[in-house]
Amino acid sequence: MAILEVKNLVVNYGAIRALKGISFDVNEGEIISLIGSNGAGKTTTLHSISNLIKKQSGSVVFDGEDITNLQAAQIVHRGLIHVPEGRRIFANLSVKDNLEMGAYTRNDKEKIKQDMEHVFELFPRMKERLKQLAGTLSGGEQQMLAMGRGLMANPKLLLLDEPSMGLAPILVDEIFEIIKKINEDGTTILLVEQNAFKAMSIANRVYILETGSISSSGNSSDMIKDPAVKAAYLGG
Known part of the structure; x- marks a missing residue:
């Protein structure tokens, strides 16, 4: 059952259309990876789900409730928690x-x-x-x-934005092991990650974002073998 449903999400930064009507869902208990190159719209997607930035159109339904126009603080109270890029600790x-x-x-x-x-x-x-x-x-x-x-x-759903950014390879492995453990303990995860191979290796399903649109999606085991995905994101 979908805990998060994103439909036709459009976000503009001035004249630039950052998200061009994307739709996807996250089922309870899954790890979903959103991958794409820099500037593809990954962080924008998470920010618009959390309502940290304004959407032009589209809807976000979380745990059966339309949260499209709720304030960010109200969304946190619902159990949708965002761990931002760059850590933002106090x-x-x-x-x-x-x-x-x-x-x-x-x-x-x-x-x-x-x-x-x-x-x-x-x-x-x-x-x-x-x-x-x-x-x-x-x-x-x-x-x-x-x-x-x-x-x-x-959290019922944890949004993780670039958790491995800037970390030494040995720490990257550790962080991904912990993400898997958090999921096994019952938390659903939507993961935005530059390290496509790592992201795919722990995800149930993958969505690929290219310049504000979802270009492909599928089970991670299939996507990791896809020649086009390999060429674009896995250096193979």
Whole structure:
């Protein structure tokens, strides 16, 4: 069953049409990867779902409710959580404060405590650095903190924007293993990622964005073998 349905989404930046009426869906329990080159409209897609930018037309239905015109803060309350590109952690707050900020919409204290422990299981380094200022963490640790903060909101759907950007290869592997684990624990994921091979390797289905349009889609196992996809995105 679709937890997210995006229909005919159009977004303009001035005279530039960034999204040209795209439609796709995400089923409960899936990892969906949205891949494409720089400027294809991947981040714009996530921003328009979260209502961080204005849509010209189209609709977004989340968990059976039309959220097209809801404010970003209302969307967070519904359980659709966006971990943005570039991490956007609170650099001057401690790791603990950042994680607690993730749970600001909640008041189920016992469950928040359990979720904090779950974040420490996924990201043991966060527990070690609990009192440290977030701005002093390494790039990989900041990415882990951003994802941990997102999980503290108890998401039904997690939007991840370029989680591996700027990370060393060994950390990229670690981040993707954790994304898989988050999904296995029951969180549906919509993943935007430059590293097409990694994104496809953990996804159920893939949508390819080219200059604001979805050019193809399918099961990741089929797409990863597609010669055109290989040539364009997998360097083969």
